Amino acid sequence: MSFGIYFGRLIRRYREAQGLSGRELAEAALGDAAKSSRISELENGKVARPHAKTIDALVLYFAIPAEEVERCRGEEAELPERLLAYLASQFDQDHPDGTDDLLAEFLKDKAKEYRGMQARLKELEASDAGLANLLAAVEGALASGDFDTADDLLAQAEEIQLTEKTLGPVRQLAAIKRQRAEVAFLKGDVASAAVRYQEAAATLGPLAAMKAGQVLYDAGAQFYNYGLRYGGPALPAALPLYTACQIHWTRAANSKNWAQAENARANTLQQQGTRTAGAAGAALLEEAVAAYRAALSVRTQDAHPVDWAMTQNNLAIALQQQGTRTAGAAGAALLEEAVAAYRAALTVRTQDAHPVDWATPQENLGLAF
8 A cells, every 4th residue: 555655755766866857757758748647646645556557667767676666565554545645745744855764664653543543433432322423434534534524523523522521421522532632643733632632631630630641641652752753843742741741640649640740741851952952952951850850759769769760860861961061060060960860770770680771871871971
């Protein structure tokens, strides 16, 4: 199914390298300039299964090695054809210099998101027969890459559930809002996805605070990991999700969960700080250090030794980054603090008990000297 996507990208690279227009290529390789629309559709991922004659003609014209064509076959992304084409086009817009390997990774991640959405839609259908037809239509819209229709149908499902206020329907309503968030995220609309996740949590909050916090924490982790891998607005959008999570996972009522979210906030700030130059980056790192220290006020060595060691290591990384970006005695003092934090982590992350976790702070400790 994805062969046409990769083959189209390959043809575009060869065409651009030779400075040809689509019309010139169509005339030279296909014998008809009017077939330039076929070249355009192929390059834009709209032809999942190119005709063998078209493939052969283009391969022959550019003298493309057989192994390059075979690489286009690669691993198939488990996505409907129209959705696959939409996502590949979105990737090209967001990452004009993206490699085929990065595209393959992106499509695999999107396929995983899509399968998760399908499974949750099936759960919703099974739990409420009244929504079954509506949710089946959502599946059809998603398979066609019609995200706006899918969102409209889910909005209708929300309206149906709003007539009830007991825990069962409230959970259903939150699940529908979460589906709308996932539709937006699959589409690449990070801002709308964040709003939908917040709405899902707010719906659950009064009756199921722990579940509400989990929705936001999981969404934050999704945004964080996606942002690290593909860039864009997802990484900074993770921060308010983790912060909102702590409205439901309060320190007073759920200190361990609160500290988990605080450590995640700190990780996000640290990654943003690393990627941001100048005073703004320094401020983010300073916030990260403060957040790690706050998490450590709950994650003590006696009560939570493994979590304490992990957070100490994270704190050390942030302090080391601060130290390397700070001149003079102040920078040296920060590096000393980083060394102390690495050493503290190693009192729990010993080589015998945690050989893999031991190796990372041990290496970082060497860099900090």
